[in-house]
Amino acid sequence: MDKTVSQIIKERRIELGLTQLQIANRVEVSEGTVSRWESGNIANMGRDKIAALAAILELNPGIITGWDEEATIAPSAVKIPVLGRVPAGIPFAAIESIIDYEEIPIEMARTGEFFGLQIKGDSMAPRILDGDVVIVRKQPNIETGDIAIIMVNGDDATCKRVMHHENGISLVSNNPTFQPRFFTAQEIEKLPIQIIGKVVELRGKF
Template identity: 50%
Template sequence: MEMGERIKERRLAMNFTQEELAQKLGLQKSAIAKYENGRVENIKRSVISKMADILECTPSYLMGWESISNEEIGGTFQENIQKLLPKKHGVLIKVLGRVAAGIPIEAVEDVIDNEEISEALAKTGDFFALQIHGDSMEPRMCEGDVVIVRQQNDAESGDIVIAMINGDDATCKRLRKYRDGIELISNNPAYKPMFFSNEDIINKPVKIIGKVVELRGKF
């Protein structure tokens, strides 16, 4: 039995509504609903302890620690809670330190880490992650941040894209489309927009290799 099911079981046994239990804990009713539905990422030790007193049981019972083997118990309080929460399934993608021209994404060997994306997102295309270098996209994107990128060779005006210019390493910029060409725009006003005519796009060349769909800031 999951922690949320145990909370609901004891609440019903004590004949409390979700609202009544929330009031006793000094929480919103929605918090109790989240606990019981297993949608809680973090829960304070003090909340578990107080809830156990109100529901006339032990914190260990609510958390289901008797269902965890002795070998598994011994981590931090939050780590032990995580063992009782429903497991989330995701898809691992490579985090690349750089993307060089002429090398297919799947062949890039400069892999520095992995990131997880949801199965739902993974079904919408092929993805890779790229570590941001430099300050051209500050303050929104900083050195060391990671962007999740869907591989595609075009994007809409206003999208943030990963582009290749002059066969150099990939760069992250905001795309602006015009009838006679495109602009690649930095967030940092210290960097001027780069305009490329339709002829430049073909001859340099300028190639879009993906659209940024998510930013994951790193400390």
């Protein structure tokens, strides 16, 4: 008898030696939600959760969606969602809808949670151009000089190089025509300023 999607999810999790709580933490859902998925309640699973779960379990997303009944374990790569455009200039609210997918090596996917973001603007030119996609590893802290995706005021997302100082941080553009933006430690807490993740790869578009 063919296995159900919920059976595949559970068996694959156990095969990889992962607990429901570990899956929940990485997909950013509750442990109870993972339990429901493994019990067959997957009708309302969002596309971002499908992509994240597939990456963690090293499965083709088609297995979870049921779109590809012949899909098997992905041999070398997994798909991650590309989220709404993020300005590389004056920040504006990031669109959270999935607009595309990119593949990353399975070895990379095992090291954390990844997603893609499409850049708008030229403040990170000439290295990162309007329309390019950056691959981001979700992490709350980065080293000074790293390029990151930062949330400003809680709902504005921007791509900038982060420089740490004793009394705050600066968000620096590659394009010298854009002035650095400095935030004090108090502003970081009040606005707030939040590091969403580190840019680890650039997918240039032509």
